[in-house]
Amino acid sequence: MDMIESTGWPKDIEAYLKSHFSALDRSTPQEETALHEFLRLGPLHSFIPTAMGGTCEGPGTYLPVVEMAAYYSLPLGLTLGITGSLFLMPILKHAPVALRDTLVADFLSGPALGGIMITEPTGGTDVFGLQSTVSPSPGGMLLNGTKCWGGLTGRAAHWLVAARKKRGDRLTRSLKLLYVPLASPGVSVDHYFDALGLQPITYGQTSFSDVTVPEAYDLTPPGTSALRVLYDTLFRSRLGISAIASGLCKRIVHECTKRAGERIVFGQPIAGLDQVQFRLATLRGQAQMNHALWHFAGDWMGSHDDLSGDYVLVNAIKVCSSESMTTAADSAVQLFASAAFKRSHMAGRAYVDSRPFRIFEGVNDVLHDNTFVVLAGRYGTVTADAVSRELATFGLRMPEGLPEGTLAALASPPDASQREHVHCGKVIEWVVVLAVMEYMNAQHAMPIDEARLVAQRSIAALIAERDYLL
Structure with missing residues (x-):
């Protein structure tokens, strides 16, 4: 039988992972400093196209990096998956240019993290049952609701949030996907869950109370369904x-x-x-x-x-x-x-x-x-x-x-x-x-x-x- 050996793993990033996560009996959650050191090596750059300053030439560039991270640490592999696939990729595809360029610059210059929030305390499988709402307001849009089980809760600074459009008192079936910084006024982490595994990825419940979201933070392209x-x-x-x-x-x-x-x-x-x-x-x-x-x-x-x-x-x-x-x-x-x-x-x-x-x-x-x-x-x-x-x-x-x-x-x-x-x-x-x-x-x-x-x-x-x- 041929055991497939991996290729395309960035040598500098693998060297760091090998030095920190190769011990069989010391598979403990990484410290915050170790995560920052890892991110500063640029594993998330593999999701950003070369034309924007990253190293991505397609999925064949970032998937080996995700595989490599998961080989040494499953939580690290998932961290890259959450930030890269669920945040960076939709930002790169659908965000307005000014927002996209600002976020890309942040991810290229430091150890940034992002995620997505869909699931709510009442469930997540039925997207048309979501209770989070977005409605027009003088400053753009107003977001209200509660989300839970978003990987990297309270840890990632950048978030995509799914909500249903509200017209007057009526909750419609139309969805919006919005960029919402964690630091936005009205965003608060209510509490963290004592998750069974995948430490140190944080999970918890986040509330959005009259959060003003600029129109430029809407990731729903004209003529395209947010769904x-x-x-x-x-x-x-x-x-x-x-x-x-x-x-x-x-x-x-x-x-x-x-x-x-x-x-x-x-x-x-x-x-x-x-x-x-x-x-x-x-x-x-x-x-x-x-x-x-x-x-x-x-x-x-x-x-x-x-x-x-x-x-x-x-x-x-x-x-x-x-x-x-x-x-x-x-x-x-x-x-x-x-x-x-x-x-x-x-x-x-x-x-x-x-x-x-x-x-x-x-x-x-x-x-x-x-x-x-x-x-x-x-x-x-x-x-x-x-x-x-x-x-x-x-x-x-x-x-x-x-x-x-x-x-x-x-x-x-x-x-x-x-x-x-x-x-x-x-x-x-x-x-x-x-x-x-x-x-x-x-x-x-x-x-x-x-x-x-x-x-x-x-x-x-x-x-x-x-x-x-x-």
Whole structure:
């Protein structure tokens, strides 16, 4: 098997990360000074185009940096993802020129951070249920509402905030995405949450009370729906999770391979045990899979200006990448055993810190259902033919070597139960991921032998449970 080694990692930034985050048993949250030192090396410059003073020549520039950061520290990788994908990218695409240039200058000159606020105490999945409002005012616009669970709460100085337009006393379904500095009068952090993991990323609740927002801070381009801008932003971020997953899975492969060679049980290294070999092969397959996914995602993002309709591809990559992170961390804990049951151990931290990715930016269960609903809406029904037609829109084709019963499992009537829709969505997503991997193997000779087995086993397991959905 070919273990994919990473390329394109900036050497100066990697040297810093290696010196601070390579210790297996000192995987503790970084101090504020370490974060500032890291940011001053310019990892976020990889999101800013070269024409504006950055180093970005497309997603192929910043995704390796995100992967590298996640390899050494999952919270650092997510910090880059939050600031780069959820703040800088929409600012670069949609902000008025004067605002864009001012913010770019700030990010180029210092350790700035940004984020996005969508979720509210009443929920976040239903964007038309948001209660935050924006209404006209003499000074521009007036923002009111409460947001929660925005990564880097109180820590990032720059924010994008989603709110619904208010006309008189009526709350409309029209959305706006606004730039709101944390220092704006009327913005306050109510409290911070005692988050289960991903320290030192801060999460909490933020209130906006009669915050005046200039018209020039509106990121809704004329003639364009703010919902489309929001979905394009979220979808790009979801695709970027594959780079974070790739970094984590590669680190786990390296650490677990070393562990298996050094840990002696019954007079021999555990690397000689068949079950350990199976776990290591699966870990390598997960690393292969995510490596292929983020390269495909990078190419797709770089060649398409609007991803707001690419639900099926985005859902598949986000779901399978995030789930591979948790299963890889599970295997790492098995291989390190009690040594991993510490807050300071890389495997223990990965076990906790990988979990939220299955609920970030769309709970995976919701995305499974959404995958089915979108296909049913586009093709009238969900069948293997409908999946093939959807794959073709991404330049992909139905994979070869699918487990027996896969094509039948791709069909589910629209009037079936939601659990059947969710189950069908899961199968579709793994088929899409397998199709992406086969494409990358054919076009770029990327090794996928063990990744293919990971996908095939996942599909086969789903088919086996199909008749037992209570």
